[in-house]
Amino acid sequence: MLSLQQVAYAHPNKDVLFSNIQFNIGAHQKLALIGNNGAGKSTMLRIMAGLLIATEGNVVADSRPYYMPQVFGQFNHLSVAAALQIDNKLKALQEILAGQVTETNLSILDDDWSIEERAREALAQWGLASLHFDRSLATLSGGQKTKVFLAGIPIHQPEIILLDEPSNHLDLQSRQQLYELIRNSRSTIVVVSHDRTLLNLLDAVAELGKRGITQYGGNYDFYLEQKELEAGALAQDVKSKEKALRKAKEVERESLERQQKLDARGKKKQEKAGLPTISMNTLRNNAEKSTARIKSVHDEKTGNISQELNVLRKELPDKDKMKIGFDHSGLHKGKILVTVNNINLQYDTKPLWPSPLSFQINSGERIVITGANGSGKTSLVKLILGQMEPIPGAISRAMSNTLYVDQDYSLIDDRLKVYEQAELFNHSALQEHEIKIRLTRFLFTQEYWDKPCATLSGGEKMRLMLCCLTISGEAPDLIVLDEPTNNLDIQNIAILTSAINEYEGTLLVVSHDAYFLKEINVERNIAL
CATH class of the missing domain: 3.40.50.300 (P-loop containing nucleotide triphosphate hydrolases)
Incomplete structure (x- = not known):
């Protein structure tokens, strides 16, 4: 215990x-x-x-x-x-076997002869x-x-x-x-x-x-x-509180309008009655105080509801706040992106794979590359992306826009600050405040904007990468994920999973995480 x-x-x-x-x-x-x-x-x-x-x-x-x-x-x-x-x-055992049968060695070994x-x-x-x-x-x-x-x-x-x-x-x-x-x-x-x-x-x-x-x-x-039950109850609480806030504001508006009408009618009666100016001023002051009291009461009520609503919203799962929002119009389902014909690689005059590889990758597919450590998974990714060329064999590629995400998120430039990194992906000329709104949505609040990317954790780099993609707005033809969950906690894996499931393009994954592969709906396996 x-x-x-x-x-x-x-x-x-x-x-x-x-x-x-x-x-x-x-x-x-x-x-x-x-x-x-x-x-x-x-x-x-x-x-x-x-x-x-x-x-x-x-x-x-x-x-x-x-x-x-x-x-x-x-x-x-x-x-x-x-x-x-x-x-x-082990040292004590070796010394005892060599003849140094001392009290110290026997004490250290503690009769653990095996x-x-x-x-x-x-x-x-x-x-x-x-x-x-x-x-x-x-x-x-x-x-x-x-x-x-x-x-x-x-x-x-x-x-x-x-x-x-x-x-x-x-x-x-x-x-x-x-x-x-x-x-x-x-x-x-x-x-x-x-x-x-x-x-x-x-x-x-x-x-x-x-x-x-x-x-x-x-x-x-x-x-x-x-957690789903809790999240559902929380979402319902948020919805109810938002409804209560709208109602409270509506009641406040109606109360103020009603008071203003009463004050206006009262003023006309007083003018017809020909009351002295001093009496008119007193009545006007009383009316203003009455309106202020009503407004104060309603402000306190709406303020309390707003505060409660903010507290509830902060409890919402982070993955529900982060959406990539790609423009997928340029993707063509079924288009042949990669054709691999009898490829291999030579290491010390020996082929990397026992048999040459041949396969196609079509637009919209979700594929995993599997194999034991050292089987050449990363090498195959580099061949597909054109970073290496096969010997022998040939690869034809028809991708105009690819994104390679390794487990260290080296897409993020450690020499830059968070805002500078986001700005690199601003291909659609967003205003500064629009970039900062997107950064905040991905949990990079103001204190992060001038923070060096080198100081970010693996999960933070992953979120910044996703945020950069929302800023670019361009859906890649192919996204390659190389062991993407290795350095992430469960919360950030959930964020990555949610983002990937929004993507309609082609996905190529190297991963041993069977649960993650199931969640992102991988449908085909290239086994090495």
Whole structure:
């Protein structure tokens, strides 16, 4: 069991990331920890692991958790053995076998005589049998690094497992292996991930947000159903509040008109009666005060409704606020865009693919390129886009406008500021305020406009890219997405999915995310 008791965390600059977090994870429970970028999911996982001290509160665990971090280059200085947390044991074992049977070595080994054998078996399970324990992680690919950390699970056989984006960099086969591991495990598991297939293997969801932790007693699909119900209720509340605001303004107008008519009739009667000027002034002042009182009462009412409406609108899902709005009139369904005839590539005089490739891509199709890591998916994309030429074979292309989106969103120029980047795509001569309205719609408010693009997260770069497309207004003949969900959280994947589903042109995707492929209605597979 793992228990968080009134946990809070604040950054060194005193900014509070989350506070008053209290929930329990039962023995053998498998929980998804989800939330938007910046909510503090990875920080909370590190607090659970005991690697970070909470500002307030306590974490109570029945045993020491095994923590798998989100793998980037920050571990390049480690050896494989150090990453697996077995370097000291392996060294002690080797020294004992060499005759150095000291109390220190025996204490470090702690009777774990099978550690080397178990470690080799665990690495072999992940296809890393030839990996030496002293090899540097800096020499490994992203997928290999991820597999090294996953191999630590059977080595340590922990009762509590904490996983931060464990499917990142894994190909489809390795993801299936990870899914089986989670299905069959009897450990308590907490997972931070944007992989919806993985999240559906877990039996509960905890959402970390502005209001703390909200728990849902089902898998990710169940969570989505509940969120849809909440969103529907919220949309109805917004609609009702908008109606109430219109009614309140109408009542205010009618009340003021009625008062003005009464005042006008009263004034005529007073003039006919020939009242003194001082009395006329007093009556006029009273009428003005009465009108002001009525206006004040109605202003307060409409102001309160407007405030409540703004609060509700801020709660609406961000994907519902972002629309690309392409002009699709230039796209021609069924037109042959690419014809590939018996192509291959030569690497060290060897062909990249066992058999030459031949296929067509027609306008309007949605296609995925699949294959194991190293099978040449990115190379095929470069051939299709004309960035490389095949040897042998030939490719004919009939696209006038293509868009290539890689997982680092290198379409965004890190040397530019956010507004400057948006301005680059202003082919239709929009006014400055119109560009800024579009930036704001994609959550780039005023404080972002002069911010360097280099400081943006993956999700922010993706949103800026979509915003730039709305500013250009031109629908590409072909959009190519290369592992587009790798560096995105669930919120930003939903935004990307919604935007892609508005697009009526041709889509070519390289992705291992089966859930994403299903959501964007991919209909054809080019398997390598």
